[in-house]
Amino acid sequence: MCQRYHPNRYRRPNGLPALKADVLQKTQAGSARIKGLGVVVSLAIAGVAIYALTHALRNVNYDEVFAVIGRTNGSLIALALLLVTVSYGSLTIYDVLALRTIGRTDVPYPIAALASFTSYPIAHGIGLVALISPVIRYRVYSWNGLGAGDVANICFLTGLTFWLGNLTSLGLSVFYEPAAISLIDYLPTAANRMLALALLLGVAGFLAWSWLAPESAPTRRWRVKFPSGPMVLLQIGIGIVDLGAAALAMYMLIPAGLNIDVSRVVAVFIAAILLGFASHAPAGLGAFDATILIGLGGDNKEQLLAALLMFRLLYHLVPFVLALILFGAVEGWRNWRSQH
Numbered sequence: 001m002c003q004r005y006h007p008n009r010y011r012r013p014n015g016l017p018a019l020k021a022d023v024l025q026k027t028q029a030g031s032a033r034i035k036g037l038g039v040v041v042s043l044a045i046a047g048v049a050i051y052a053l054t055h056a057l058r059n060v061n062y063d064e065v066f067a068v069i070g071r072t073n074g075s076l077i078a079l080a081l082l083l084v085t086v087s088y089g090s091l092t093i094y095d096v097l098a099l100r101t102i103g104r105t106d107v108p109y110p111i112a113a114l115a116s117f118t119s120y121p122i123a124h125g126i127g128l129v130a131l132i133s134p135v136i137r138y139r140v141y142s143w144n145g146l147g148a149g150d151v152a153n154i155c156f157l158t159g160l161t162f163w164l165g166n167l168t169s170l171g172l173s174v175f176y177e178p179a180a181i182s183l184i185d186y187l188p189t190a191a192n193r194m195l196a197l198a199l200l201l202g203v204a205g206f207l208a209w210s211w212l213a214p215e216s217a218p219t220r221r222w223r224v225k226f227p228s229g230p231m232v233l234l235q236i237g238i239g240i241v242d243l244g245a246a247a248l249a250m251y252m253l254i255p256a257g258l259n260i261d262v263s264r265v266v267a268v269f270i271a272a273i274l275l276g277f278a279s280h281a282p283a284g285l286g287a288f289d290a291t292i293l294i295g296l297g298g299d300n301k302e303q304l305l306a307a308l309l310m311f312r313l314l315y316h317l318v319p320f321v322l323a324l325i326l327f328g329a330v331e332g333w334r335n336w337r338s339q340h
Helices: 015-056 062-071 074-101 109-126 129-144 148-176 178-185 189-212 229-253 262-279 287-295 301-339
Strands: 216-218 223-225
Touching: 062 301, 074 109, 074 148, 074 229, 074 301, 109 129, 109 301, 129 148, 129 301, 148 178, 148 189, 148 223, 148 229, 148 262, 178 189, 178 262, 178 287, 189 229, 229 262, 229 301, 262 287, 287 301
Parallel strands: none
Antiparallel strands: 216 223
16 A cells, blocks of 8 residues: 655755754864964974074074085085985975876876976975965966866875875984984983884874775865875885985085984984974974074084075075076966967
8 A cells, every 4th residue: 555645754854954054164163273273383383493593593603604614515515415406306206106196197207397396495485385386286287287186186195295204204213313303302212212113103004004095085175096005105215215315415514523423414304394394484494493403403503503504505595596487487488378
């Protein structure tokens, strides 16, 4: 016997739209709180860094700083510049791996290198990485048919490579030399070694997850592509090469008389990179410098400050200026081409 049809039986419950709106509002409120917390943390890191840097630079003889720079062997500066070039060259592989992950192997390497070299120095030099880097990459990649979703995926994947390389390098260096960052975090060597082990286990866990995880997952705006297990291994390797070359460039510029081990330089350098990135200051200004001066510090502040200034010139200022010139030239040429 057939049941009688009741119109209200299959009607959407009246509370569902309200429930959906309430969940959406809670999600947006939670996201706003997380962003607010991130701003507070960044301001706190920047404030502490400025205080620490001001303290570290007290009683510095700046005439001696420039004298140390003048006495630095030109071959060491050239070697440091070569290592900086290797670091920025490995950065271009970040974009190549990201393009392969999203299935855009048709994009030639020169375009990937252009997007990487222009976006990284400019975005980090200005300090608005999350805003400027996607815009620059979109301007570069849009000529090859990549949309906003593709660029968002590339930014996510290059950021993932950056963090995987940083955390792995930091974990390995601190596990090998746990006392290297004790002047920064004021923790005993045993605690630092445990933290390093936790970092390495976290990276290993993500690597294991990547072998079993789905290739992509939807979000509210686009479908996020995740790297495969072998791709994650490549990301970690490229990240280590990038950071290792940059840290060695810093090491080359430190006067040999300071007797600072390369393992200590690597550990402190990576910690400085991470703190500078977390502060969101232009080129990590303040946080990076304070971490280097405190972590590697001693009585010879002038010599260490001289090495820091030379590194800043080679690693931040020169690539920043070159990236601005290159991006401006490419944009001008493309605009001229589109009009003719």
